[in-house]
Amino acid sequence: MSSVIINDLSLSFGDVKVLQSLDLEIGKGEFLVLLGSSGCGKSTLLNCIAGLLDITDGQIFISDRNVTWEQPKDRGIGMVFQSYALYPQMTVEGNLAFGLKNARVPKAEIAKRIARAAEILHIEPLLKRKPAQLSGGQRQRVAIGRALVRDVDVFLFDEPLSNLDAKLRAELRVEIKRLHQQLENTTMIYVTHDQIEAMTLADRIAIMRDGAVQQLADPATIYNRPVNKYVAGFIGSPIINFVDGQLVMNSDPFLKAGDLKVPLARYEFSGNGAREGNVVFGMRPEHIFMDKAAEDLPFRAEAVVEVIEPMGADTLVWSRLAGHEFRFRVDGQTAIKKGDRIAVGFDPARASIFNAETEMRL
């Protein structure tokens, strides 16, 4: 059963097309993350779902009701904002009660719902305080509570963790995940530019660019089988290695890029797209191994170390392999230095190959 359906949704401001005929179907209780760099239209889409922006074309259904032209309050949604957006003149309790009072919920019911939300979010001791007296993490908890008390079908998060420091962000991330598990039937749509948030929280991720969805899939698929070059480059840190080359389709297909020749017998080509021609070969840094670990891998070669970046837990190595730059990750305890010649290897089955012109996955 679908909770939110977006049907051919477009939005333009004058001549500028911000969202272009989007179709999206989000299941009940699903956690969908809208991921993209700034300006891709992800927050705009969320505002459209919330009813804070009037759309130019298309329809929006929430819980099987056409809410395209309904007021935000009637859509059965709760929203959490990046800047928390707590009403500064009201106490925490007042903030939580505001929406319920507007909906003329009886007093006893309001008290009950506030107590429940406060318990779930551990904000009971803060109820009498003003937002100015709270820390960033506490404020965002209250903001989540404001959506929680309204007992809505769909939670909308607009970069809720972006204003917090790294430690709090990690804490609250887990808490949001826990909350989602606790509220089984509540759908959550979560906008972020942080791929770690997206990977950890999402059931499915929609990667957006220029007002269109590039790929909509579960995190593992997005990571392992990116549908195009943009998605491959956007997901993953450190960033995926790209090598320009030619695809040669013999009985044994291989990639030729200068002196580099990678056999692709193990690579699973998708559908019908595999043809000879210019391609971009992508290999994730964490899928490249060195020395002993590389011994059994189908592809092996010798690389020269150019730069090493120790990051504690692991070390990022920038190397040159047959004239092409390859970054890869090794254990933090490594002894390799600049100028070392090392054996590296990878499994071409884990690669992603894209058509050089269309940038689509082959």
Next chain:
Amino acid sequence: MADTGALNRAGVAAGTIPRELSGPRGARPRRIVSRGNIILYGTLFVMAVYYLLPLYVMVVTSLKGMPEVRLGNIFSPPMEITFEPWVKAWATACTGLNCEGLSRGFWNSVRITVPSVILSIAIASINGYALANWRFKGANLFFTILIIGAFIPYQVMLYPIVILLREMGLYGSLTGLVLVHTVFGMPILTLLFRNYFSSIPEELFKAARVDGAGFWGIYFKIMLPMSLPIFVVAMIIQITGIWNDFLFGVVYTKPDLYPMTVQLNNIVNSVQGVKEYNVNMAATIITGLVPLIVYFASGKLFVRGIAAGAVKG
């Protein structure tokens, strides 16, 4: 300073400077009686005296009797303090035919200022709120027209408004004058409120909409409680502006409804008999008292509000 400190530490560490001689060098830069301070405070003092002197002369003169005023020593303090001129200015000074003093003008001014201030601020704040947050179709056009209104000289509109008020049957009444003040306050006040409301984070407004508050709900429950400083600024601008207004008062009302400023002018400029400088001074101070009190009472909020409204355009 930081590098001499570092040098010192380095010196101490290297053993080249004896520990007791090291430490911050140079004079402690905090002497109260220095040449710079004398010039600074001296200049400020002279400026202050320059601006306060007329007020001093007014206060002193208003407390003297006429014989003493005639001596012509305008700077000397009164030998015999008398409040007679103040009483006369308030209660019995003559303007034209009636001799009720300024009191009648004072009450006229109150009856003009209070409704004008309330009405203009109420309407302008709602205007500004709608323009900043609800961005309806044609909002920018509406705003532009309103701002252009602020640049048209009053004199151009003086006579057309006379005709307009006459046709509405409001010419010569206080209601008509209140209406004129309200309309003329609109451009600047709307600009002020619009800028202030645009500086309030938009997400707050969105959150309130999701929470089910409507146009008025958001205005009264979210925006108003956050906007005290800007309301104080608007009140000060309007109270002083309308209280000090002379032109509209003299054009759009009748003699028995003249505001205080017009009456003051009539007292001071009366050509009959002796010029009673002490009464004139007292009358002037009384007239200026209201804006002065408003400034003193709300100075802090005023500064805060001006700063808040000025940030975003």
